[in-house]
Amino acid sequence: MTLVAGIDIGGTKTAAGIVDPHGTLRRRHTVPTPASDGPAAVVAAAVRAVRDLGVPVAAVGVGSAGVVDPESGRIVSATDALPGWAGTALRRDLERALGVPVAVDNDVHAHALGEAWRGAAAGRRHVLLAAVGTGIGGSLLVDGRVHHGARSAAGHAGHVPVPSAAGAPCTCGGTSHAEAVGSGPALLAAYARSAPVPASSLAEVSARADGGEETARRVLARGARALGEALGGIVNMTDPELVLVGGGVAHCGPAWWEPLRQAFEAELLPPLKGVELRPGSLGGDAALLGAARLALEVLR
Incomplete structure (x- = not known):
């Protein structure tokens, strides 16, 4: 049986997994991402993660943080989470080190592909996914394939201006973007500014919300509304079958999900009122499986 490896490269950790053609994740290994040591060290960590799995593979797929040119496998741009990552010829470097074909795409695009292959969007051809964590990333699958856009930069769902974020400064330099109030760090910062007792994590904020703390x-409601408004507007433009939400913030409870759904549904045009919004089902394995799917496509 042909086996491939999927790699998920993030700012703090790099995960690798062995996947078979049926989409079964057979083995998984995670190493820290040495982001502060530069791109060469990050590539070396990815190589080590694959080798430590101890299983020969026919190809490798990668979901990486940053804007990725899927044709060349080069990183077009990236945030400070991976200093110097922009310009890295990731496909070339990994092919030289591992000796097998490599396919590279953005990590949120890989996440969407994984959910469409083996997760909550299985069997759907037109899917919108939002990954809500440190930022708010997005991916649109059109007829089962990632829509990359003219510059490989499609998917910045968090940088849609929305009423619920009016005036809030965004990390990109703009204002009023959904990410400015809806990302994990933005939610924690907003809570710290007004909470009577500090919280150590977003999970703690969520627990307090579910316990009734106003x-x-x-x-949580403000951040959720901002995301719902953004996703509703994107749906009006793109007409997907299904909208999935993943990432760490999606683990928040009803105090987040209820205003998210309300804001989302309020934005939809009448012909789109039936579009479903729900959580992804694969968690941290989604990007690994999507990356592995890219690897299998290389072999076809």
Whole structure:
């Protein structure tokens, strides 16, 4: 049986997994991402993660943080989470080190492909996914394939201006973007500014909200509404079958999900009122499986 490896490169950790043609994740290994040591060290960590799996593979697929040119496998741009990552010829470097064909795409695109292959979007051809964590990334699958756009930069769902984020400064330099109030760090910062007792994590904020604390509920609701408004607007433009939400923030409870759904549904045009919004089902394995799917396509 042909086996491939999927790699998920993030700012803090790099995961690798062995996947078979049926989409079964047979083995998984994670190493820290040495982001501060530069691109060469990050590539070396990815190579080590694959080799440590101890299984020969026919090809490798990668989901990487940053804007990726899928044709060349080069990183077009990246945030400070991976210093110097922009310009890295990732496909070339990994092929030289591993000696097998390599396919590279953005990690959120890989996430969407994984959910469409083996997760909550299985069997769907037109899917919108939002990954809500440190930022808010997005991916649109059109007839089962990633829509990359003219510059490989499609998918920045968090940088849609929305009423619920009016005036809020965004990390990109703009204002009023959904990410400015809806990302994990933005939610924690908003809570810290107004909470009577600090929280150590977003999970703690969510637990307080579910317990009825008004400050926590207000902070989560504002971020959720901003995301819902953005996703509703994107659906009006793209007409997907299904909208999935993943990432760490998606683990928040009803105090986040209820205002998210309300804001989302309020934005939809009448012909789109039936579009479903729900959580992904693969968690941290989604990008690994999507990356492996890219690897299998290389072999066809």
